[in-house]
Amino acid sequence: MTKFKFCTGVIWYNPDKNAVKRIKILSEVFEKVFVYDNSENSNYNKVAQFDNVQYLFNGKNEGISIAFNKIARLAEKFDFLFALDQDTEIKGYQIIKLKEYIEKYFDPQIGIYCPNIYFKEKKSYKEEVSVVPFTITSCSMLSLKIFRQISGYDEKIFLDGVDWDYCIRLRIAGYFIKRINSIEVKQNLGFGFKNLFGIYEHSAARNYYIRYNRLYLINKFPDYFYGWKKIKHLYLANVKQVLSVIFFEKDKMMKLKMIKKANKDYECSTEK
Incomplete structure (x- = not known):
């Protein structure tokens, strides 16, 4: 039993x-x-x-x-x-x-x-x-x-x-x-193989959520994301995401637009 x-x-x-x-x-x-x-x-x-x-x-x-x-x-x-x-x-x-x-x-x-x-x-x-x-x-x-x-x-x-x-x-x-x-x-992953930045290709909408939620979590847990960990997840991860789109992915303009929108939307949400 x-x-x-x-x-x-x-x-x-x-x-x-x-x-x-x-x-x-x-x-x-x-x-x-x-x-x-x-x-x-x-x-x-x-x-x-x-x-x-x-x-x-x-x-x-x-x-x-x-x-x-x-x-x-x-x-x-x-x-x-x-x-x-x-x-x-x-x-x-x-x-x-x-x-x-x-x-x-x-x-x-x-x-x-x-x-x-x-x-x-x-x-x-x-x-x-x-x-x-x-x-x-x-x-x-x-x-x-x-x-x-x-x-x-x-x-x-x-x-x-x-x-x-x-x-x-x-x-x-x-x-x-x-x-x-x-x-x-x-x-299983539905978005192919990792590129040279170690990133799988995602849709424009997925890029939006990746960026928005990363900002949300970093600010939700300041005692967890601090020092080098904050630099890695806040700044370096964003640079990797953008460079991955520019150099390796399709629908570049739409994805970059959605990443920018995620930044703007999160800023607006914190101002309320």
């Missing part, structure tokens, strides 16, 4: 066939699967056959913070929420292994248990388990007790920076993130 109750929440945005196939896997290893669809058109027919899947749809893209917060409120009888996006290639046995680890080695000070996420190449570690300062949102096994205690995800952040914000607040509150290195999970 298990000690804890686990559920999962998946965020969709115009899901492809692979995203739909993964719902079957999730429905077999979780008591409850919440699918929050940020698409403009409903995809309910793709999950209607699963009895333990609850489909949530609002006809617009609300980002991931609002979506996961709503899922967490619906998951009141559960202890852990496994957060996923539609680009993560995770297998059923990997999820079971993660759940078994939590059952065996549960620590009330751990706010997130996560696998060893990789993008292009696997990175091996000598230690079976590591305490880490950060993990991405997808594949985060969130302690819902702690999630509610620190007020969930910041709904002012639409996409980029959601994970940084939550991990920082988690650690400020005295909790930790534990990575199980033997569970290796691939995260």
Whole structure:
């Protein structure tokens, strides 16, 4: 008999066939699967056959913070929420292994248990388990007790920076993130390869959110982003973003316009 109750929440945005196939896997290893669809058109027919899947749809893209917060409120009888996006290639046995680890080695000070996420190449570690300062949102096994205690995800952040914000607040509150290195999970990226600046190409809208949310986080956590860390994330990161667009990317003028707009919009928001 298990000690804890686990559920999962998946965020969709115009899901492809692979995203739909993964719902079957999730429905077999979780008591409850919440699918929050940020698409403009409903995809309910793709999950209607699963009895333990609850489909949530609002006809617009609300980002991931609002979506996961709503899922967490619906998951009141559960202890852990496994957060996923539609680009993560995770297998059923990997999820079971993660759940078994939590059952065996549960620590009330751990706010997130996560696998060893990789993008292009696997990175091996000598230690079976590591305490880490950060993990991405997808594949985060969130302690819902702690999630509610620190007020969930910041709904002012639409996409980029959601994970940084939550991990920082988690650690400020005295909790930790534990990575199980033997569970290796691939995260797909829909924007090609890194260029010479180490940046993946993004859409103009994504460039806007990257810049805006970076400014927001740096000013939200002045005790975390200070000294060299502030210089790196505030100034050097912005230079890299702009140079990446100028030298390597398509739609240069639109992307530069959106980065400039992000700067202006953030300045206006701080003046209110």
